Amino acid sequence: MAAKSSEAKSLAAVASFFFRSVTSIRCKATFVNSNAVYNGEAVLRKFRQRPSNGKASFIGCSNWSDDSSNMATSHRFTAIPKGVRESIVLKLFRNEALDEEDDDTELSLFIPVDPTDLRIVIIPLAGVPHRHPSLPRTKIPITIQQRYTRLAEKDLEGTLVQELHPGMMINRKRVDLVRDQRQNQFPHGTGVFYEFNKERALHISQRYIHSFSAQPDDGHVMVTINPQLAPLALEAMWIMVDTTFAVVHGKTNEWKLLVWLNNVDKRTVIGRIWSNRATRDAFVLAFSPSSNLLGAIGDSEGAQPQGLADVIILRQMNRDSPGMHFDNILMLIWKTCLVHFTRGVLGLRDHISDTILQYLLSFPYLETFNRSHAEDNQIKPTNRPILEAILFAKEQDAQNARIIQEMISSGVLQNPNNSLQSRMKSQAQRKARASEKKRIADAELLTVKESRKLRNNLEATQQENETLRKQIAMLSQASFSATPSTPKKLQPVASSSQLPPSPSNSIIDVDSLFQSPPSNTQELADSDSDDFDYAARTS
Template sequence: MEENYTFFDEECEELIEEWPIQNIAKFGRNLIASEIRYYLEFQEYPNSLETGFASVYNVSGWDETDAKEAFSMKNIQYSYGGNGTIRTIKNCEFFPGIKVSKEQRECLGVKVCEFASKELDIGHTSVDFSIPLFRKMFEADVEFHKQATIWQAHEYQCGHINNGIKCTGKPKLGEFTQIISSTSSKRKFIGCTNWKMGELDHRYMIIPDNIDLELLETMFNHANGIDFERDESNVIDECFMVRPNSTRSDTCPFLHKTGNHIVKGIINKKAEPCPVKFYHIIPEDLKNCPFIVTISMDLTARKLLTGSMIKAYLNGKQISDLHPSLNNQSKINYYIEKTRRSQYPFGQNILGVTYEFMKHEMSTDPYIRSIRFLDNGQYIILCATKQQLKTIKELTHIEIDMAFKRIHGKTNEWKVSAYLSHVQKTLTFVRIFTNIETAEAYKNLFEDLFTCIEKDTGEIFNFYHIHGKGLGCILADQHKGQALGLGQYLYSKYPIFSPIEHLQHIYKLCQVHYKRNIDKNKHLSQEIKDAMYLIPTLKIQDDVLRVLNNIQFCDEPGTEDWAKDKLIPWVLSGISVAFTKMDYVIWNQTPNNTNAGESAHANVNRDGCNLSLLAGIIRGCDFDKRSWESIHVNQQYNVSDSYRNKSNLTRSIQAEKRAEKRKKGKQPVLPSNKTKKKKNNSNENDENLQIDQQQNRVALEKLNIQKQMNDELEREITLLEKRKQIMN
């Protein structure tokens, strides 16, 4: 029995990793539900998933007004709020060709007693009152109304005033006869012991229908009277009272013991905000499309049964062949949820990641190396093996970039990667997950990264412009926060340079991003674009400044702001060899783009996008292990991971060929002879000018490519000479 359980646990571990990427329903560009269920009745407690749960209601036969009222978002029992914006979507992908309205709300969370049970700290994605926790919450809610009525009667003072003296009467349980449509019934109320016929404003409270009258009478007949604050028999150890966020009461009606005192707890909002968002989609024409959808933002039976691993294990058989009871999908759902809860008891977001970090913190080589929470709400999760971090210390250049597709929600993944020529492979050296991208946030990120490397190696991390050896170049895009954060970190460690001067010595900007941003400006003339392209190739500062000056004052829209941006000192040194303070050899020997980083993004994205935070970390770990194991096999057995030659020289030649193909594809289709004769005289000068410009651009690109090839050959010759010296 033990062996079977272990096998099922191992199977589910792999399946759980697959859950987040199998999307089932798409309601918009950024609104995807990984699970969808159909109902005939409104779900007051709709399920929720990190990757989206869609509850689709069939309202066939309903009157449109009644359907919108019965299946309205206001009937959800969770406490929700937000601006309540309702947008019209012309073409919802789930309802193709149909106009729908979309309303968005956020869960406001709940309020709990200061003596609340620790069980209430655990998040949930569904409500089931057969589960002990929810049963306790339900019973506490029932008891809450009883206790609240008693305490209200006790604390609510009588309002009658006679001759300037306020009534001091105590609450008492009374009874009156109510007659409705000739039918009489007796009702209980809480009144005042001093009430007399004809006197007004005495205490008078109607008892709600949900109050147990027998229990109420017992409490009023209590030995200590209604004021039983000192009666320890009413004290509870753990409070399961949960109130909506909108409740005005700030006092828990239950008695709690703290030290030698019996007190009532204070009701506060839970510190951890609820991340769930609700989306309500209603087609405008409910007659032709009788469906209303509620989406609230894990593993399902369908994904288990269709997974390739379970198919291989069953060898073509159905899962019900193992045991007839497995024909019931609810039972499979139960096993899945049980396994999921046992493996990830705190979910798969930041709390679940923290749990995994603490669980493996004492391992010899944990993948989650550190987690830091800051006062501004930022958290930094650093993930890498010791081998990955130690290798960074041996590199002369790295590429850094932020990825936005892999992790669902506000958290993004920041990578350090580089192409290693001796193994002809792009490797990722560290993955850092964070939720803020300010300069201060990046400063914290770089601090965690280099501190962890120094801790693993037991040595100070070397920067070439400071120590004369070590890391000499960091390639990146022009993200301001990232650059300034690096400069601030280096200044905090080595104040011999200002933050900007540090960047001028080590920071190099990607020219692919640089040219791509130029190409986006369709309104610019080709002459200005050519001038912009020219700046990274100029080696004299006066030439660079003259070109920038011509661009800034050319009177074309947007050029002044563009030139001012490029005149920022760290930006100018990042794109121009004439202004950089980086070692000239390092500048020439390092790439001028972040293609390695972009390819690292694309490769790991094949293992899944839009993942939960924990799933993203687990898959990143698996991907890194495969990549580094491939390097180990290559070094030990001289077996590469591909037959292709992926050296820098070969890749440059292939890039040149692709560029030539793109140019051929962009050539205009030649007009007919008749049309050509009509336009020949008027367009001859323009065509000659365009041909000259194209020839100049091609010649310039060929010179750049030839220069790169020469630099590559020069590096290879240098390496051969060093090898000869070592051999001698």
């Protein structure tokens, strides 16, 4: 476990974990009209233009081709994380050796006589240990399985409390039983100060409530730490803090200190601070002046880093009040959780412009776990009295300490798939899926924009066609009105004495025929003749 704990601090080990995580995944890019995949291996490629995040290379696909039109999904792209040394990754891809160390282990190798059979049997020499520890015992014996099954089936055996006795149907009866149990558990009331004084009589290795501070404004700050979990803070590379608001009934909030344990690949809460004030003066009481803390990660609560900075300034200057502004050192010791930072910036979008909003969101911050109290919320009740919440946390921390101690002694981890290599692999897969979803969304958005553009062009073309059609109709009508009519010969008809006399040249203006009829209501009648026939019709 000591070697595993130091792996996260070794540049070669971190680079090796990253190398194994990317080489264990093949490219999943697919063609448009086929289910076949490129299945390319991981290769190290250089950026064409400029480095990204200080890295000149990235992990790409060995079968990469610049033929995006025939691809349904894009090729792999994995950026080298900030904490991974690029030069070591380059050596690993070139199969160059890193630091070599001799191993005294002797092995006996047995290979088949058949040259086509590539199997091999390796037998280590007895009594000569390897440099790595023996494999942990992960197979559960049948007796332990049966015991666990009996414990799981023992609790009421699926029976409801109301089914135990008819009297348990009355709500008041059940409430009285709970009240009596609380009175037996807390005979002197639910006062935290009484519990604190009671634990002061114990040895410091057995205490859970280590500090109780009261302020003149009726504020209080309490620090609770499990003695077995406290030494783990010295092995942590960073400490993350987060506030839970719903655990305690009233204004008291729980402020948890979370660390990542490299030796067991587990995050755990090592301490809790309970306070009903979120002020700078209150958080000054949460930090010890003799602490060697070099950095912390917190949420968007501004009073937390201000209180820490005041404690450090007071310790360095040995004065009663800080003599310099806290901003001078907070940039060096405090990191804000990316999720809380983004949440705080998005809360300002109604008050700032989109340009400033995007500028703030573009700040590169340390990637952390998005919720430090995710594990607690799965089993921890909420809205409890302050003392009940503290005692429940005490029991939970004690169980967690026993589990961690068992993992350290046995070598069997609670989550075997939570190693640094597994986390790097999962992180690369999540980023690849997010990038692919973004690419698909951008393609769909581009398709929508193109469809909208084509629809607008079609509507504009239809309007132009309609305008041209109207212009053609107007020109046709004007052309018809301006064209002279063909002269026709008149055939006089009998009894047409009332008609006007014909001109001497026997030519008549045809347009005049379409004017209003004369006063005697004569109308033009149709005839079979090609020429106009004036047939008088008297109404």
